[in-house]
Amino acid sequence: MSIKAQGLTRSFGEVRALNGVNLDLAPGRVYGLVGPNGSGKTTLLLILAGLLAPDSGSAQINGYDIMTDSANARAQLGWMPDDFGMWDSLTCTEILETFARFYHLPEAMIPQRVHELLEMAGLLEKATMPVSSLSRGQKQRLGFARVIIQNPAVLLLDEPTNGMDPRSRMRLRDQLRAYARAGATVVVSSHVLSELEGMIDEPVMINQGRNVALPQSTGVRWMVRASNPQQLAQWAQSIGLAFEFQMHNGREYFLCTLRSEEDAPRLLQDLTQAGISVLEFQAATNQLEAAFLNLEGSDD
Numbered sequence: 001m002s003i004k005a006q007g008l009t010r011s012f013g014e015v016r017a018l019n020g021v022n023l024d025l026a027p028g029r030v031y032g033l034v035g036p037n038g039s040g041k042t043t044l045l046l047i048l049a050g051l052l053a054p055d056s057g058s059a060q061i062n063g064y065d066i067m068t069d070s071a072n073a074r075a076q077l078g079w080m081p082d083d084f085g086m087w088d089s090l091t092c093t094e095i096l097e098t099f100a101r102f103y104h105l106p107e108a109m110i111p112q113r114v115h116e117l118l119e120m121a122g123l124l125e126k127a128t129m130p131v132s133s134l135s136r137g138q139k140q141r142l143g144f145a146r147v148i149i150q151n152p153a154v155l156l157l158d159e160p161t162n163g164m165d166p167r168s169r170m171r172l173r174d175q176l177r178a179y180a181r182a183g184a185t186v187v188v189s190s191h192v193l194s195e196l197e198g199m200i201d202e203p204v205m206i207n208q209g210r211n212v213a214l215p216q217s218t219g220v221r222w223m224v225r226a227s228n229p230q231q232l233a234q235w236a237q238s239i240g241l242a243f244e245f246q247m248h249n250g251r252e253y254f255l256c257t258l259r260s261e262e263d264a265p266r267l268l269q270d271l272t273q274a275g276i277s278v279l280e281f282q283a284a285t286n287q288l289e290a291a292f293l294n295l296e297g298s299d300d
């Protein structure tokens with residue numbers, strides 16, 4: 001496991017931000033750190049990044065203890081806070097060169113690495129422009145390039161999609177997935193849960209400073225819109241299928257629960273055989289969002 005944590009706690013005065021968090025995160029995967037406002041996500045990421053000491057508990061990055069072996073632990077890490085500073089008067093190239101030197105990349109390799117990263121970030125035309133001239137989304141992309149400059153084994157990103165337009169978000173999603181496929185462990189926190197759904201392999205949920213187990217799936221909700229809802233309701237009653245109707249954007253949707261999405265093709269086949277003309281047929285909820293909303297104390 002490349003990120004491990006045992007019983008991390010941290011208080012700020014009276015506020016218990018972390019109350020015994022445990023982690024066991026594997027390489028090659030993208031994890032989504034999910035929890036309501038104030039649940040401790042940033043505190044946890046700061047501790048893992050070696051920037052904040054826990055009150056108790058321990059954590060290891062690729063086997064290096066973050067407290068007793070912090071230099072080695074930090075060398076494994078790329079850390080991207082939600083609001084990171086940049087030296088605004090430096091150019092994009094200069095920023096990346098500076099960070100390459102911080103991480104002791106051999107001088108001869110630096111120009112090529114910087115070029116590669118600017119290309120990846122879609123910022124080649126901005127290479128000689130000062131950072132102050134970049135948009136927020138472009139700064140985020142430069143920030144991500146900066147974070148992976150030394151090819152870290154572990155990436156920690158706090159709300160990285162803040163301020164990104166949809167195209168930049170998709171680019172980041174693809175980059176994170178590719179980065180994990182190459183063997184890294186990626187942890188990304190976000191409130192935009194629907195974005196995480198396509199980005200992550202596994203959610204890590206915390207609430208009130210503690211791990212929260214994901215509720216066991218009790219099936220998937222499926223929604224169907226038919227040209228004749230009455231006919232659909234009669235058919236469902238005739239076969240004993242539990243259902244309800246819900247209105248969405250002025251349209252009436254039939255909702256039922258399937259054991260798994262493997263049952264969906266069969267349902268569609270049965271509907272067609274029953275002569276029901278189906279206009280829409282899809283999974284009803286964003287499962288991650290539903291789990292998040294179930295968290296006690298969620299105030300989002």
Ligand SMILES: Nc1ncnc2c1ncn2[C@@H]1O[C@H](COP(=O)(O)OP(=O)(O)OP(=O)(O)O)[C@@H](O)[C@H]1O
Binds near residue numbers: 012017038039043
């Ligand atoms: N430096 C600090 N001083 C005092 N209290 C703090 C400090 N940092 C965090 N806290 C408190 O600790 C709790 C957890 O905060 P944290 O920022 O880790 O949550 P979060 O899950 O990242 O929240 P959000 O989603 O709103 O960013 C909150 O109650 C917060 O007010």
